[in-house]
Amino acid sequence: xxxxxxxxxxxxxxxxxxxxxxxxxxxxxxxxxxxxxxxxxxxxxxxxxxxxxxxxxxxxxxxxxxxxxxxxxxxxxxxxxxxxxxxxxxxxxxxxxxxxxxxxxxxxxxxxxxxxxxxxxxxxxxxxxxxxxxxxxxxxxxxxxxxxxxxxxxxxxxxxxxxxxxxxxxxxxxxxxxxxxxxxxxxxxxxxxxxxxxxxxxxxxxxxxxxxxxxxxxxxxxxxxxxxxxxxxxxxxxxxxxxxxxxxxxxxxxxxxxxxxxxxxxxxxxxxxxxxxxxxxxxxxxxxxxxxxxxxxxxxxxxxxxxxxxxxxxxxxxxxxxxxxxxxxxxxxxxxxxxxxxxxxxxxxxxxxxxxxxxxxxxxxxxxxxxxxxxxxxxxxxxxxxxxxxxxxxxxxxxxxxxxxxxxxxxxxxxxxxxxxxxxxxxxxxxxxxxxxxxxxxxxxxxxxxxxxxxxxxxxxxxxxxxxxxx
Numbered sequence: 188x189x190x191x192x193x194x195x196x197x198x199x200x201x202x203x204x205x206x207x208x209x210x211x212x213x214x215x216x217x218x219x220x221x222x223x224x225x226x227x228x229x230x231x232x233x234x235x236x237x238x239x240x241x242x243x244x245x246x247x248x249x250x251x252x253x254x255x256x257x258x259x260x261x262x263x264x265x266x267x268x269x270x271x272x273x274x275x276x277x278x279x280x281x282x283x284x285x286x287x288x289x290x291x292x293x294x295x296x297x298x299x300x301x302x303x304x305x306x307x308x309x310x311x312x313x314x315x316x317x318x319x320x321x322x323x324x325x326x327x328x329x330x331x332x333x334x335x336x337x338x339x340x341x342x343x344x345x346x347x348x349x350x351x352x353x354x355x356x357x358x359x360x361x362x363x364x365x366x367x368x369x370x371x372x373x374x375x376x377x378x379x380x381x382x383x384x385x386x387x388x389x390x391x392x393x394x395x396x397x398x399x400x401x402x403x404x405x406x407x408x409x410x411x412x413x414x415x416x417x418x419x420x421x422x423x424x425x426x427x428x429x430x431x432x433x434x435x436x437x438x439x440x441x442x443x444x445x446x447x448x449x450x451x452x453x454x455x456x457x458x459x460x461x462x463x464x465x466x467x468x469x470x471x472x473x474x475x476x477x478x479x480x481x482x483x484x485x486x487x488x489x490x491x492x493x494x495x496x497x498x499x500x501x502x503x504x505x506x507x508x509x510x511x512x513x514x515x516x517x518x519x520x521x522x523x524x525x526x527x528x529x530x531x532x533x534x535x536x537x538x539x540x541x542x543x544x545x546x547x548x549x550x551x552x553x554x555x556x557x558x559x560x561x562x563x564x565x566x567x568x569x570x571x572x573x574x575x576x577x578x579x580x581x582x583x584x585x586x587x588x589x590x591x592x593x594x595x596x597x598x599x600x601x602x603x604x605x606x607x608x609x610x611x612x613x614x615x616x617x618x619x620x621x622x623x624x625x626x627x628x629x630x631x632x633x634x635x636x637x638x639x640x641x642x643x644x645x646x647x648x649x650x651x652x653x654x655x656x657x658x
Contacts, residue, residue: 448621
């Protein structure tokens, strides 16, 4: 049954991503690095990897800690290579750091990236095409056919959306989606129904608002304390806009017939959609990261100042309260229309940058090849909640949870995240990547921030966002 599902999953993801291909006419030269390379183990090489990983000391829970385990293992294989890594904060901060470093030639060797980030880096001339590494005549450098067949086709295709020549600019590292984390203990204690639609989110949030205002459990709370509790939170304003627009078939961005990016979000339907969520915000039913002063909704969720929170599966660990304070439930993303379900597919890829020393580029590639291998991919998924980029790793993750004889509260959450992520696979979508797509994403997120905060009217917020992107 799992194998049948995987086949369906691959077909659906491939179709969704292939439809977004060929979004640039930029000519990228594969021959910037040879297709016949030798690894010089006598030359000590240092490479730098920028990312957005959070830090804890436990490899079973912290991304940086697990990365450091991978680095140690890799350096045992290649002792002449030193791998340094640095977190740059969130994805916008990472993208901005790369863009700042490129003109000065201070960019890292490798970086987490989304397709729209890479599309913006291309004009620097510093992006390293991977084709001659993937197909290198040296088998220690090249991918085997077995490797190539093992990558999830849709994730692999995401690395080739930049031109018409099949140029590969990034590999899938760990992919993710969004799910709804909810306080199962609270829901069961108050006999609340887990919402499946946005209208149901609104209804349940109103019920929670009433419970906060009237239930004896909150009797000793001050007015300020009660007002600090919001039933529902969406961590990413940009994802809320893009996903809700996709669910409602509202234009966001697109690609024209001549392969140019199009900015389409400034329309009446999108304004109506924003008004819908503005009403929820004004009635203290909904909030978001920036409206919490930049604090992640997961932090408010584990503190029981939110009872439902939509966030990335890659941040699962941050939605689990310490000490078993309450049981965490996992539910699919709310929809506007059950017949047009849409859930964002995301999660970082990794791209490499050109360097004067070919051995640096080879070392970066060898490390990228190592951490995207099936074993590391499955370990990462089990530890973090991200989805792996390899078919065999999906199977390993499923088997891991199926074979557990006893399961902890934390493992239960991760298992249920994997199940819901799998359930949502038929509904995944991605947006086209082009030079201004990253800026479009930032600006539609800013629309919600400006409208929720009453900085601008809805019309003004849309006009400002459009001008920021289009001109």
